[in-house]
Amino acid sequence: MPDALADAETTELYRLRGTDYASPRCVALVGEIGKAVHCGLYRERPNPCREFAPMAELGVFSDACNRARARHGLPPLPVD
Numbered sequence: 426m427p428d429a430l431a432d433a434e435t436t437e438l439y440r441l442r443g444t445d446y447a448s449p450r451c452v453a454l455v456g457e458i459g460k461a462v463h464c465g466l467y468r469e470r471p472n473p474c475r476e477f478a479p480m481a482e483l484g485v486f487s488d489a490c491n492r493a494r495a496r497h498g499l500p501p502l503p504v505d
C-alpha cells in the first residue's frame with residue numbers, strides 16, 4: 426500500500442486514509458457517495474475490506490456502516 430494512502434496507527438497497523446475521520450471517506454473510494462461509488466483499489470484492497478462483505482451479511486458491521494452512512498446523510502441499511 427503506498428504511504429500516501431494510509432495513516433499509521435502503530436508501527437505495524439495502518440488504516441486507509443480517511444476511514445477513521447469524523448466524516449469517514451476512504452481515500453480509495455471513487456465516485457459520489459449516495460449516487461455511485463467503487464473501490465479504486467479493489468484488487469489490492471486490504472484484508473479488513475476483503476472480510477467486510479461476508480461479515481456485513483451476518484450483521485457484524487451494521488452499526489459502524491449506519492454511523493458512517495448517517496454522517497453522509499444516508500438512511501440506515503435495511504434490516505432483514
Ligand code: SF4
Pocket residue numbers: 441444451452453454455463464465466467470471474
Ligand atoms: S473497500 Fe476500497 S474504498 Fe472501501 S475502505 Fe477498502 S480500500 Fe477503501
